[in-house]
Amino acid sequence: MVKTVDIAIVGGGMAGASLALLLQKFCPQLSVALLERQPLPLPTAGTAPQLPSFDTRATAVAAGSLQIFSELGLWPRLRDYCAPIERVQVSDRGRGLGAILEADPRKRASFAGMLGAVIENAALGPVLYDALAQTDAQLLAPAQVRAVTMESGGAQLSWRAEEGGSERTLQAGLLVVADGVDSPLCHQLNIGVQRVEYRQRALITTVGLQRDHGGVAYERFTERGPMALLPLPRRDGQHRVALVWTCADEEAEQIASLEAGAFVERLQRAFGWRAGRILRAGKVHSYPLSLSLAEEQWRRGLVLVGNCAHFLHPVAGQGFNLTLRDCHALALTLARGCAAGAPPGELDLLQEYGRERRLDQQLTIGFSDRVPSLFASGSLWARGLRQAGLLGLTLAPPLRAGFVGQAAGFGL
Ligand SMILES: Cc1cc2nc3c(=O)[nH]c(=O)nc-3n(C[C@H](O)[C@H](O)[C@H](O)COP(=O)(O)OP(=O)(O)OC[C@H]3O[C@@H](n4cnc5c(N)ncnc54)[C@H](O)[C@@H]3O)c2cc1C
Numbered sequence: 001m002v003k004t005v006d007i008a009i010v011g012g013g014m015a016g017a018s019l020a021l022l023l024q025k026f027c028p029q030l031s032v033a034l035l036e037r038q039p040l041p042l043p044t045a046g047t048a049p050q051l052p053s054f055d056t057r058a059t060a061v062a063a064g065s066l067q068i069f070s071e072l073g074l075w076p077r078l079r080d081y082c083a084p085i086e087r088v089q090v091s092d093r094g095r096g097l098g099a100i101l102e103a104d105p106r107k108r109a110s111f112a113g114m115l116g117a118v119i120e121n122a123a124l125g126p127v128l129y130d131a132l133a134q135t136d137a138q139l140l141a142p143a144q145v146r147a148v149t150m151e152s153g154g155a156q157l158s159w160r161a162e163e164g165g166s167e168r169t170l171q172a173g174l175l176v177v178a179d180g181v182d183s184p185l186c187h188q189l190n191i192g193v194q195r196v197e198y199r200q201r202a203l204i205t206t207v208g209l210q211r212d213h214g215g216v217a218y219e220r221f222t223e224r225g226p227m228a229l230l231p232l233p234r235r236d237g238q239h240r241v242a243l244v245w246t247c248a249d250e251e252a253e254q255i256a257s258l259e260a261g262a263f264v265e266r267l268q269r270a271f272g273w274r275a276g277r278i279l280r281a282g283k284v285h286s287y288p289l290s291l292s293l294a295e296e297q298w299r300r301g302l303v304l305v306g307n308c309a310h311f312l313h314p315v316a317g318q319g320f321n322l323t324l325r326d327c328h329a330l331a332l333t334l335a336r337g338c339a340a341g342a343p344p345g346e347l348d349l350l351q352e353y354g355r356e357r358r359l360d361q362q363l364t365i366g367f368s369d370r371v372p373s374l375f376a377s378g379s380l381w382a383r384g385l386r387q388a389g390l391l392g393l394t395l396a397p398p399l400r401a402g403f404v405g406q407a408a409g410f411g412l
Contacts, residue, residue: 008172012036013053015306016178022331037144054125058242060317082117083231086215174344183308192295201252210277301345
């Protein structure tokens with residue numbers, strides 16, 4: 001017998017797991033199945049799932065996203081793993097000038113009074129999955145979706161629990177594809193992708209500092225690429241920050257292969273002394289960077305969320321934040337449709353969602369794409385522009401408020 005659900009989500013990374021929680025909150029009457037090809041951990045086991053989303057990276061979660069997590073009841077648990085961002089210090093290497101972005105101190109009591117917080121992805125995974133285990137969502141894992149057929153009433157999915165295992169079928173009124181960048185399902189559905197290769201990689205590791213970071217996130221632009229040090233909670237009394245170091249492919253390869261002491265020395269030279277002395281660094285992981293945008297994000301019975309819809313440069317820490325705003329809007333739109341008796345895969349409903357998200361997506365994608373190229377350029381005009389930009393951010397409160405609003409994920 002073919003199983004049927006209202007909504008099937010393929011991919012249980014940060015996008016799929018967050019959407020499943022939002023659907024359970026806002027559309028409890030709709031049945032939801034989440035299919036993830038990797039095994040999930042037992043609830044409350046305290047170990048991170050073996051999924052790409054929940055690896056050794058840390059995510060800068062904007063205040064707007066914290067607000068969404070709070071609506072889901074996750075904040076009391078997340079708070080223990082988060083380091084709040086109280087200030088962002090933006091600077092241009094080789095110049096004394098810099099901009100300091102601060103949240104509005106008059107709103108300190110709410111999330112709007114924060115710029116955001118940093119959470120290690122390995123901690124976020126168990127929080128999301130423990131919460132999901134308390135809901136009625138069906139968690140199918142390991143479950144590799146191998147083929148999808150779109151039909152008039154939605155989608156039919158074929159999946160397998162293991163290689164060589166028997167093929168099972170699931171029928172869904174709405175298929176949500178959340179299977180990450182370079183999505184094979186999008187390829188199978190003939191959804192085109194616009195892609196810009198940055199020919200850069202992000203080097204990621206955890207770094208130990210001699211002094212406390214004081215809640216400051218440092219964003220430093222060099223002619224070779226942007227670097228960020230993001231505050232992390234202390235562990236075993238050690239002051240820790242998450243490093244995101246963007247450089248050209250060849251240079252990244254060379255830096256990633258340095259032994260620990262040489263890596264720390266090179267990092268200190270490249271980053272400077274704004275965060276004080278760098279004492280140590282953990283294992284370095286390297287991620288290729290591109291801008292990858294799906295040419296369609298919805299069709300009747302189908303919607304794309306997360307990296308398969310838009311994969312961004314991580315410089316401004318916007319990828320997951322944009323995705324969470326998409327997922328929040330999608331859940332609210334489906335809840336409205338549900339109240340009006342519309343099936344979740346109805347085209348009008350998905351178009352309404354698309355219209356609602358267009359402006360935020362355009363602004364955020366443009367922001368993430370343009371900032372690194374502006375700051376990477378050695379040309380005189382670009383240097384002038386970024387000096388003016390940094391100066392503007394320092395001196396002009398409305399401009400700064402716009403930048404902070406964009407970074408904090410509010411007001412769009
Ligand atoms: C270096 C770096 C730093 C970043 N930092 C930030 C940041 O500070 N702030 C921020 O907002 N964003 C950040 N991002 C972006 C953020 O990581 C992504 O938005 C997030 O990972 C989105 O994940 P996803 O769930 O869409 O995709 P993925 O994490 O790739 O998840 C896809 C899931 O689908 C599963 N899957 C794939 N195919 C199938 C199938 N056929 N059947 C079943 N399951 C399948 C996979 O196993 C996987 O678990 C960063 C990204 C990078 C690369």
